[in-house]
Amino acid sequence: MFDTLRRDIRAVFERDPAARSLPEVLCCYPGLHAIWLHRLAHRCWTHRLKFLGRLLSHLGRFLTGIEIHPGARLGPGLFIDHGMGIVIGETSEIGENVTIYQGVTLGGTSLEKVKRHPTIGNNVVIGSGAKVLGPFSVGENSRIGSGSVVVKEVPANSVVVGVPGRVTHRDGKKVEHGIDLNMTDLPDPVAKAIQSLMDRVGELERTLAELKSLLPPAPEAAPDQPVASEWEAEVPPSDRTRRDPSKLGTAGRRMSQD
Incomplete structure (x- = not known):
């Protein structure tokens, strides 16, 4: 238990350059407060103290703006940055060293009392405002772009962007130099499609110019002779x-x- 708490603190220092001191992290990081309140609420939930677990979860939501159902399972090293508006559903499972930014939803798509929320693998980064909806897995070392809506399984070592989310990059290699938090250089499928259309238009214009060059010149009237x-x-x-x-x-x- 204490090892998990230490890993939660270490995650803040490793992934937030604004973190300067231990007192600051302990007192001024609502994401860390929400995680620790959830760990206590989850312990109550799994020991048949479900009402107390829900009460602690509600208290955490009131204090931090982060809603985590006490039934969700959170691995060690989770880092919630900023955090406001995050929702993590009851059957969600989150692996180790995951990073979640503000406005993320790990939601369900069924009213049945079964597994209905996503399972997030190790070392995954979920950008701000992303929605991951359904009982599928997001493979380890993957990145989900800001504002994406993911509704199907994501392979490991992948980059997903767009609405609905599409895998735009998959290198098949594990990141060896820590967790990649860079959300500014994600591939843009819309820009790629527009560029493809522009290339096609340029090709058609060149073909039209070649066809015009094969036509005989049009006769011209004498400049002083009225038509x-x-x-x-x-x-x-x-x-x-x-x-x-x-x-x-x-x-x-x-x-x-x-």
Whole structure:
């Protein structure tokens, strides 16, 4: 038990550069307070003191803004950064050295009293505002991008982004230099799709230019020669005055009408 508490404290120093001293971490980190209150509530829950467990969970929510059901299982080394708005459901299971940012939901998709919440593997990072919904597993060493909505299983060593969440990167190698908290260089599938369309448009424009180069040049009219209208081209000059009513007098227009 005390080893787990020490690992929780160590996780804060390892993953938050703003942590300066032990008194500061113990007194000013609501994520740590929520985790410790949950560990006590979970112990009550598993020893048939379910009401007391729910009461401690409610107290933790009131004090920290983080809601963790006392039935959830949290591994050692969990780090909740900022924490406000986090919801962790009853049948959730979280492995070791997991990092969770604010606004994350580990939710269920069923009303049955069965396993209905996700299982998070070791060394997983879940970005702010992400939603992981359903009774599936998120493989170890994976990253879930901020704002993603994940509704199906995530392989180990993967990066998931988007709504719904899609695996955009999987290197198959374990991270050896600690936990990767960088959430700014995640792949962007929308930008990739737009770039693909732009490349296709450029290719079509080049093809069109090549086809135009194969056409013969269009004939050009002499610069000083006026272009005749269709009516003037069909009627000889000697008949234009006779046939054009606008160039006849009143008597001529009457004769033309007759």
